[in-house]
Amino acid sequence: MKYLSVFTLTLKEYFVYRLSFLIWRLRVLINFLVPFFLWLTVTKQVKNFAGYEQKSIIAYFFFTHLFSYFILGTRTVDIAGQIQNGEIINLLLKPISFFRFYFFRDLADKILNFSLSFLEISIFFSLFSFPTPQLNLEFLLPFLFFLLIGLFLSFCLNLLISFIGFWTTEIWAPRFIFFVLVSLLSGSFFPLDLLPKKLFILTLFTPFPYLFFLPVKMIASPQTLINKVEFNFLISMAIFWLIILYFLCRFFWQKGLKSFSFWGR
């Protein structure tokens, strides 16, 4: 029940700062335009680009827009600041789980972002007469599996970045490089399987493609992926990163708490 309150309070926070939130959504839509129209133009000229036709590129970016902000949407960015100004103590002293607290805040953020992404992209597609892509339900189970993995990986990665705040005040630089890596290696700028095969396989050894590239591929155009890489390999790597990041999170959280001290509150 208490976490339900966390969830609803987080939603209410967004409606307090309505203008900021609307501007954020406008920014999201503007950022969608560049890769979408770039690859649309490319597939207009090259009818089949490494297995991608115009229809599949439209589907890819449609679902990327929907799921990237659902998976990456987070409120854990506040944690580093709270560590540095001592506010985190207020949370640690309360009879609630720190991780569940942030998980439910994230959930509110994700649901709101997903709903608005769906609304925006639907209006955009109907305004410019783009065909609404069909869901590929043949790979529904792998989609759900990778979606869950993506959600947990995103949560753990964001927590890890914030935990740097226990040891240094310079959080902006690691967060910036994380943001750059996510935007480049998770497939928001181009479908990763367009890369030359060796390079693509190399990216699969990093945690980034498991954030939203794989769930999107499962529901948009799984065939192009299945031809290029072993399915079992993808599942193993996803689970590997989940375990590694989970234990890293626990380790740095415990280490961080031991080294943390604050006074004056």
Add this chain to the structure above:
Amino acid sequence: MFKKLKRNLKIYLLLSYQSLKIVLQHRQGIILFLLGKILRFFVIFGMIFLIFSKTKMLVTYSFNQVIIIYLTFNLIDTAAQVLYREVYRFRPLVVSGNLDLILVKPYHPFLRVLVGGIDFLDLFLLIPYLFLLIFFITKESFPFFSVVLYFTLIINGLLIATAFHIGVLALGLLTTEVDNAIMIYRDLLNLGRFPIDIYQKTISFIFTFFIPVGVMTTFPAKALFNLLSFRNTVFAFFISFFLLSLSIKLWQLGLKKYQSAGG
């Protein structure tokens, strides 16, 4: 006049020196920040290579031309960040009322709130961008007049960027809203990373004639390739003059409305 200019230059150099000292306090951050920017630059560079591995043209542009547009975007975007970084720190001055301390000083407030915090991190990147740009321009033989017009239009693009930044400062005075406005500007400018012609006609029209991102990034390159009509060249200079005048008017209006309510 010359004496005043010399004094302003002295103040500007002093503020820049202080800005450099602040940057040098964050040594670890500098490395990661530069690494991130370089990585992003090269991955997008690689993406252009990837596209041209399957096609010879993007809309009507060759590989070399797309690279020049991409580098032109980087040059204008980075130069604007180098010069106008202080705008990003304007809101706290308004909210706290500390802007009063700047307004009473015997120099133009723009010297402090607009150009008073040169961004040395981006300055490091500006130099390789410029060299790469010159390298790609010299790979083809463009007429001298086109090259001159190209660099003139880059300066014109920077004037539009200046107008946007002054507009954001004015908005900050009127509404205390700075952070979102500046980020919207950055996102809009990102649309010019590639030729503006890739967007649908309506979008392309809006981002050329209403929000002149295309004028800032694609127009200079088009002039270099001899693809820019005389009418559009005149429009480019007109819009920068118009936006700059409008933003200064807005700033003056903002100053009149500013109540120094912080603290």
